[in-house]
Amino acid sequence: MARIFAFILHKGGVVDDSAAELPVAAKKIDAAQSPTAIVTGWGADLDAVCETLRATYSEVWKIANESLDYPNAELVRKALVSVLPKDSILLVPHSHFGVDLSPGLSIKMNAAFVSDVLDIEGLDGASLKLVRQEFGGQVSTHVRCDISSSAVINIRPGAFAEKVGHALACPEADSQLVDKSSEVGPLSAGRRYLETVVAETGDVDITKHPVLVSIGRGIQDPENVHIAQELADALGGAVSCSRPVVDAKWLEKSRQVGSSGKTVRPKVYLACGISGSFQHLAGIKGNPLMVAINKNPKAPIFRVADVGIVADILEFLPELTNRVQEEKCLPMSERSRS
Numbered sequence: 001m002a003r004i005f006a007f008i009l010h011k012g013g014v015v016d017d018s019a020a021e022l023p024v025a026a027k028k029i030d031a032a033q034s035p036t037a038i039v040t041g042w043g044a045d046l047d048a049v050c051e052t053l054r055a056t057y058s059e060v061w062k063i064a065n066e067s068l069d070y071p072n073a074e075l076v077r078k079a080l081v082s083v084l085p086k087d088s089i090l091l092v093p094h095s096h097f098g099v100d101l102s103p104g105l106s107i108k109m110n111a112a113f114v115s116d117v118l119d120i121e122g123l124d125g126a127s128l129k130l131v132r133q134e135f136g137g138q139v140s141t142h143v144r145c146d147i148s149s150s151a152v153i154n155i156r157p158g159a160f161a162e163k164v165g166h167a168l169a170c171p172e173a174d175s176q177l178v179d180k181s182s183e184v185g186p187l188s189a190g191r192r193y194l195e196t197v198v199a200e201t202g203d204v205d206i207t208k209h210p211v212l213v214s215i216g217r218g219i220q221d222p223e224n225v226h227i228a229q230e231l232a233d234a235l236g237g238a239v240s241c242s243r244p245v246v247d248a249k250w251l252e253k254s255r256q257v258g259s260s261g262k263t264v265r266p267k268v269y270l271a272c273g274i275s276g277s278f279q280h281l282a283g284i285k286g287n288p289l290m291v292a293i294n295k296n297p298k299a300p301i302f303r304v305a306d307v308g309i310v311a312d313i314l315e316f317l318p319e320l321t322n323r324v325q326e327e328k329c330l331p332m333s334e335r336s337r338s
């Protein structure tokens, strides 16, 4: 069996949540192996990331290079090819950067490539059985990937999150930090990092609110947005939304949750008339209490919701707002009885 590596995403010295999921995926490929974390970057941020990783990974490979300070996929590809052994299975989060990095990397490594993997069903000889989704999540495809030599496998963030608690933590003292920087020669790329332009926060910063009432296409008309706002006001939260609501110009872009919108970490997330596409769910982190309200009992959002309510949001949200307001008017001692 080839050696398994986990490519680590990080920003500002903080390790991405996906780093905790990759060992879970690795164990489903080979329960006997502990994957090796491989991390690129520069300076104090990279050092902080390596220290954090030592609590989860028994071995951490660090590639420090000034040109890797900003994660340019062209450069990272060259750096990884310099250090990865001939037979390697590299797990990469299926994020924007992972999608940029992986296809070209698999060609350079002469490796098999599977993107957006949701589940790993195990080995069948030299073939790994994997589950992917296609057509916006409407069908699951089962594929086999030859891992007798090398493979690059993109793991969808969140797909293995439930089992993170069961992954083996590594006592920091036992974890090895291996500096591979000297094995990487001079790096150059056709594209160059110029600057980072931070998106405008807008009138409301949805990343700061512990309660989000999030609306999707199910809100149907801009005239109906106020019912979500009233519920958010009653709950002391803010209104966020899915992408079609922004595309229709019913709310500003700064309210969009998802892979091409904001990443939020609320305590409570009410998904109202939202189907539950992976692009939307990718923006919800921190495992909030997820309440889904949708009139279609088969909507995919119910698969990830803690509380599922099959209802028409145009009727249910005003009713819920009334109940919350009534509850707030009651003396503390009587609130839980209503």
Ligand SMILES: Cc1cc2nc3c(=O)[nH]c(=O)nc-3n(C[C@H](O)[C@H](O)[C@H](O)COP(=O)(O)OP(=O)(O)OC[C@H]3O[C@@H](n4cnc5c(N)ncnc54)[C@H](O)[C@@H]3O)c2cc1C
Pocket (backbone or CB within 6 Å): 136, 215, 216, 217, 218, 219, 241, 242, 243, 244, 245, 256, 257, 258, 259, 260, 261, 262, 272, 273, 274, 275, 276, 277, 279, 280, 283, 293, 294, 295, 296, 299, 311, 312, 313, 314
């Ligand atoms: C590259 C790319 C990036 C993307 N980035 C994002 C992103 O960042 N964020 C994002 O959200 N999407 C993103 N998308 C779009 C994503 O694929 C989905 O199309 C989108 O999330 C669907 O939004 P929705 O759930 O509001 O709409 P739909 O999928 O149309 O779902 C509407 C839901 O509302 C329900 N409904 C309808 N009427 C009612 C009612 N009266 N009461 C209750 N329920 C009702 C329906 O049953 C349905 O489940 C991206 C897509 C691509 C290709």
